Amino acid sequence: MSITCSAAATTTTPLQTPSSTSSDRVFNFAAGPATLPENVLQKAQADLVNWRGSGMSVMEMSHRGKEFLSIIQKAESDLRTLLNISEDYAVLFLQGGATTQFAAIPLNICTPDDAVDYIVTGSWGDKAYKEAAKYCKPNVIWSGKSEKYTKIPNFDSLEQNPDAKYLHICANETIHGVEFKDYPTPRNEKTILVADMSSNFCSKPVDVSKFGIIYAGAQKNVGPSGVTIVIIRKDLIGNAQKSTPVMLDYKIHAENNSLYNTPPCYGIYMCGLVFEDLLDQGGLAEVEKKNKKKAEILYDAIDSSNGFYRCPVEKSVRSLMNVPFTLAKPELEAEFVKTAAGEKMVQLKGHRSVGGMRASIYNAMPLAGVEKLVAFMKDFQAKHG
Numbered sequence: 001m002s003i004t005c006s007a008a009a010t011t012t013t014p015l016q017t018p019s020s021t022s023s024d025r026v027f028n029f030a031a032g033p034a035t036l037p038e039n040v041l042q043k044a045q046a047d048l049v050n051w052r053g054s055g056m057s058v059m060e061m062s063h064r065g066k067e068f069l070s071i072i073q074k075a076e077s078d079l080r081t082l083l084n085i086s087e088d089y090a091v092l093f094l095q096g097g098a099t100t101q102f103a104a105i106p107l108n109i110c111t112p113d114d115a116v117d118y119i120v121t122g123s124w125g126d127k128a129y130k131e132a133a134k135y136c137k138p139n140v141i142w143s144g145k146s147e148k149y150t151k152i153p154n155f156d157s158l159e160q161n162p163d164a165k166y167l168h169i170c171a172n173e174t175i176h177g178v179e180f181k182d183y184p185t186p187r188n189e190k191t192i193l194v195a196d197m198s199s200n201f202c203s204k205p206v207d208v209s210k211f212g213i214i215y216a217g218a219q220k221n222v223g224p225s226g227v228t229i230v231i232i233r234k235d236l237i238g239n240a241q242k243s244t245p246v247m248l249d250y251k252i253h254a255e256n257n258s259l260y261n262t263p264p265c266y267g268i269y270m271c272g273l274v275f276e277d278l279l280d281q282g283g284l285a286e287v288e289k290k291n292k293k294k295a296e297i298l299y300d301a302i303d304s305s306n307g308f309y310r311c312p313v314e315k316s317v318r319s320l321m322n323v324p325f326t327l328a329k330p331e332l333e334a335e336f337v338k339t340a341a342g343e344k345m346v347q348l349k350g351h352r353s354v355g356g357m358r359a360s361i362y363n364a365m366p367l368a369g370v371e372k373l374v375a376f377m378k379d380f381q382a383k384h385g
């Protein structure tokens, strides 16, 4: 048998991508990875093949070259401006998702015998607590599990351990749609407050000085998956347990400005574009106003449906980002999701652990998307109510 190689056989035809316009895009209500601002995607598209005359894509750059250094430094500086982060805090761009931080935090802050407190207001807080149990002695001082994670406790009634190294909260529970509107103060001033802000990061102003550590996966509000942001008070760095893997040691990453090993360069670049966009919108106070408006019209539609739709979360702690709701007739849920998708509103199915529906309305979800969803909900109710 002979094998012949001909030019014709090896020539590849360039992939044809259908031209895409704004009107081809759906309203994507996914919980994460989630919708990104269209103007950010367009900027990334314009830069894709040749970033600002460098002759290469950000994906092809050395992470130690001057081009990428300018990208990561600008991303950090813009994030500092957005959240008003002082020089007392380090900002780290890491990998491994928020899930990796569930372990990294106790490994960096505690000895194996140290006590820490967890307030568990949903599945993510519960996962964080379970992971911490491998590396220190966590105690759940409040859990909303018996009430199906629909509440946040009154802080005065919490029995905090005065010796706890930290008090951990999940600032916004993505699956259950429960969001802290203010934050507990640790009883002992040596105890630091630690918050998982994965799903409400940069959705509103936050007083960073109240926290020892804030961490967030990027893929909901500020970029693609692959980047995890950690904001940590500098005096807390440098106490990692001996067995801490190098990739989980905050000291290593802080000393190397997040460039100890190859960072998620493209993801960091995308986060930088999102930070620029948030600043262009007027900063987080303006962004919060828009988020409040979107959430208000959606919760109003649910509450004024005479029970056709229902949101189980206590009103005062309803999330501005993730809106879970059920139908009085659960047998209609599949049709709701399918019909909405047919009208270009996708990813409305609730998390598999809780069922029902969930609309994630992060920063990048336009008001028009929520208005369209509300109109659809009213129409669906009129047909099936």
Ligand SMILES: Cc1ncc(COP(=O)(O)O)c(C=O)c1O
Binding pocket: 032, 096, 097, 098, 099, 100, 124, 170, 172, 173, 174, 175, 196, 197, 198, 199, 217
């Ligand atoms: C609040 C919260 N914490 C942690 C995680 C886990 O994040 P990752 O998948 O980046 O590890 C998620 C993911 O959805 C989340 O919503």
